[in-house]
Amino acid sequence: MIMNTEKPSETGKSPLKANGNGHQVLSERPKPMVTSLKTVMTKMTSKPRPAAILPIPTEDPERTARIRDRARTFIMPLVAIFFVGLFWEIYSSGQGVVLPGPIKTITESWKLIAHPWFDNGPNDKGLGWQLLFSLQRVGMGYSLAAVVGVLMGILIGKSAMAFKALDPIFQVLRTIPPLAWLPIALATFNQANPSAVFVIFITAIWPIIINTSVGIMRIPVEYENVAKVYQLRGSRYFFKVMLPSAAPYIFTGLRIAIGMAWLAIVAAEMLTGGVGIGFFIWDSWNSSRLTDIIVSVFYVGMVGLALDRIVAKIASLFGTRGD
Amino acid sequence: MSEAMNDQIAENEAKFVDISGVHKLFGSGKSRYHALAGVDLRIAKGEFVSIIGHSGCGKSTLLNLVAGLNMPTTGSVAVNGKEVSAPGLDRAVVFQSHSLLPWLTVLENVLVAVDSVYPDKDKKFRMEEARKYVDMVHLTAHVNKKPAQLSGGMKQRVGIARAFAADPQVLLLDEPFGALDALTRGSMQDELTTIWEKNRKTVMMITHDVDEAVFLSDRIVLMSNGPAATIAKVVEVPIPRPRTREALLEDSHYLEIRKELLHYLIGTGMHSAAA
Numbered sequence: 306m307i308m309n310t311e312k313p314s315e316t317g318k319s320p321l322k323a324n325g326n327g328h329q330v331l332s333e334r335p336k337p338m339v340t341s342l343k344t345v346m347t348k349m350t351s352k353p354r355p356a357a358i359l360p361i362p363t364e365d366p367e368r369t370a371r372i373r374d375r376a377r378t379f380i381m382p383l384v385a386i387f388f389v390g391l392f393w394e395i396y397s398s399g400q401g402v403v404l405p406g407p408i409k410t411i412t413e414s415w416k417l418i419a420h421p422w423f424d425n426g427p428n429d430k431g432l433g434w435q436l437l438f439s440l441q442r443v444g445m446g447y448s449l450a451a452v453v454g455v456l457m458g459i460l461i462g463k464s465a466m467a468f469k470a471l472d473p474i475f476q477v478l479r480t481i482p483p484l485a486w487l488p489i490a491l492a493t494f495n496q497a498n499p500s501a502v503f504v505i506f507i508t509a510i511w512p513i514i515i516n517t518s519v520g521i522m523r524i525p526v527e528y529e530n531v532a533k534v535y536q537l538r539g540s541r542y543f544f545k546v547m548l549p550s551a552a553p554y555i556f557t558g559l560r561i562a563i564g565m566a567w568l569a570i571v572a573a574e575m576l577t578g579g580v581g582i583g584f585f586i587w588d589s590w591n592s593s594r595l596t597d598i599i600v601s602v603f604y605v606g607m608v609g610l611a612l613d614r615i616v617a618k619i620a621s622l623f624g625t626r627g628d
Numbered sequence: 629m630s631e632a633m634n635d636q637i638a639e640n641e642a643k644f645v646d647i648s649g650v651h652k653l654f655g656s657g658k659s660r661y662h663a664l665a666g667v668d669l670r671i672a673k674g675e676f677v678s679i680i681g682h683s684g685c686g687k688s689t690l691l692n693l694v695a696g697l698n699m700p701t702t703g704s705v706a707v708n709g710k711e712v713s714a715p716g717l718d719r720a721v722v723f724q725s726h727s728l729l730p731w732l733t734v735l736e737n738v739l740v741a742v743d744s745v746y747p748d749k750d751k752k753f754r755m756e757e758a759r760k761y762v763d764m765v766h767l768t769a770h771v772n773k774k775p776a777q778l779s780g781g782m783k784q785r786v787g788i789a790r791a792f793a794a795d796p797q798v799l800l801l802d803e804p805f806g807a808l809d810a811l812t813r814g815s816m817q818d819e820l821t822t823i824w825e826k827n828r829k830t831v832m833m834i835t836h837d838v839d840e841a842v843f844l845s846d847r848i849v850l851m852s853n854g855p856a857a858t859i860a861k862v863v864e865v866p867i868p869r870p871r872t873r874e875a876l877l878e879d880s881h882y883l884e885i886r887k888e889l890l891h892y893l894i895g896t897g898m899h900s901a902a903a
Binding site: 527528530531533534535536537541545546549 | 695696697714715716717719720721723725727729731732740741743744790794
């Protein structure tokens with residue numbers, strides 16, 4: 306299909322022969338200083354024409370441009386953070402403002418920031434523990450949602466009958482806000498912890514089901530025909546055609562789901578209590594420790610970002626299509 | 629008694645692929661489309677038959693019926709005396725859009741067919757078998773590459789290797805070189821004749837390239853324009869084999885057949901443009 310992106314590997318081997326211009330060749334290489342020498346050497350040995358001997362360029366304009374671009378990627382966010390912090394500090398230092406500024410937050414909650422792993426019994430643990438307990442609940446609910454969601458997605462993606470039967474139900478259920486499930490879960494399980502896990506499960510499962518089923522329904526006809534003609538059935542069809550073909554969609558669902566799961570856990574824990582970042586924030590509010598709340602919220606954001614990036618990374622390992 | 633059996637075998641071989649009275653309709657109601665109307669075609673064992681016609685004349689529909697990817701609305705399709713009811717390894721297809729599985733390497737794509745042919749043999753045997761077919765299409769150096777790393781011609785060669793690896797009774801080629809540039813197409817046609825001369829499989833090829841059809845085929849089937857397309861004409865190609873491109877140009881039949889085909893195609897083309 307993508308005939309234009311074909312590589313000319315059939316005819317020539319090295320791109321060096323193709324373009325006689327030294328700069329072009331060097332610009333394709335990541336480490337110009339080392340490889341530039343090599344390129345010129347191979348050029349000299351393989352093509353001993355005077356035109357092939359080129360001077361080593363002393364500076365590579367594309368490389369400098371790349372370094373400058375990379376530096377900007379790191380520096381610009383720091384500049385932005387500095388200004389946000391500055392305006393926040395200015396706002397907080399105003400008359401009658403309750404919100405603590407960044408400097409006050411860091412100094413007052415320094416104990417919390419510096420010692421994330423302190424443990425003074427069940428009601429007084431460091432932020433590291435709080436996050437770990439929340440992550441554990443998310444991990445359980447999310448894993449369960451991933452397994453059940455992918456299986457359900459395959460079912461309604463493959464069977465038109467199952468799709469007709471279940472899709473309307475899913476469409477209603479997926480619009481229910483996560484916390485609306487909590488009372489039902491509490492009534493069912495009679496315990497806080499499984500209820501929180503259930504809320505994560507029910508929040509994360511919908512995007513996984515829906516994206517998986519779309520991925521299964523969109524397996525290209527060509528691959529289906531290959532499977533039919535060359536008799537790929539059962540587990541061979543599952544692993545060689547269906548999963549790889551639907552993988553990009555499945556991982557999109559998993560990535561949306563991890564974000565939603567992390568959004569839901571804070572709210573769920575505020576209501577269920579126990580150790581966990583959600584209840585810690587609520588507890589800090591009840592004891593008027595505003596700076597602790599700000600630090601916790603910052604950590605919640607960082608963990609959420611990390612979760613998203615981890616799933617995205619796994620997706621990029623499995624979810625790419627070669628064609 | 630043995631004479632009767634021999635007769636039976638001879639009859640089967642004469643109509644190895646037997647398409648009789650085939651109509652194919654798509655859709656229903658207003659969007660109903662009569663694609664094929666009364667197609668009768670017999671292909672003998674070891675024969676190379678090309679089907680040529682304008683785009684949309686139902687050539688590919690006909691091929692899909694033989695492949696078992698589609699069923700005729702009325703009429704029947706049989707291969708080696710057996711009614712076609714589903715796709716099978718005895719009728720391997722080389723698809724127009726190469727249709728390699730992009731997440732598998734060249735070798736793994738060929739293994740897909742080999743594994744289905746020999747589900748009971750051990751891994752080593754199957755690997756060797758797959759390698760044999762990769763060698764056949766001269767891709768030995770690229771066994772571990774993914775399709776995205778290959779050129780269009782190489783991808784199609786993997787498709788051909790996969791089809792031969794299924795060890796089919798009939799090889800179905802659906803415009804196999806349609807997406808390739810003229811030079812690659814020429815060398816692929818040469819390669820295909822060389823492979824075909826060695827094992828003489830029964831081949832049904834869809835094409836819209838007149839030269840390709842004349843160069844490769846024993847018989848050329850001309851289809852009329854759709855809707856309700858049918859076989860308009862069958863042209864024999866009595867050019868001796870093995871054929872080479874150079875010898876072809878000298879052959880008196882070649883120009884005659886070429887002229888006949890082009891005359892028909894241009895004529896129907898004008899007709900359909902006027903209609």
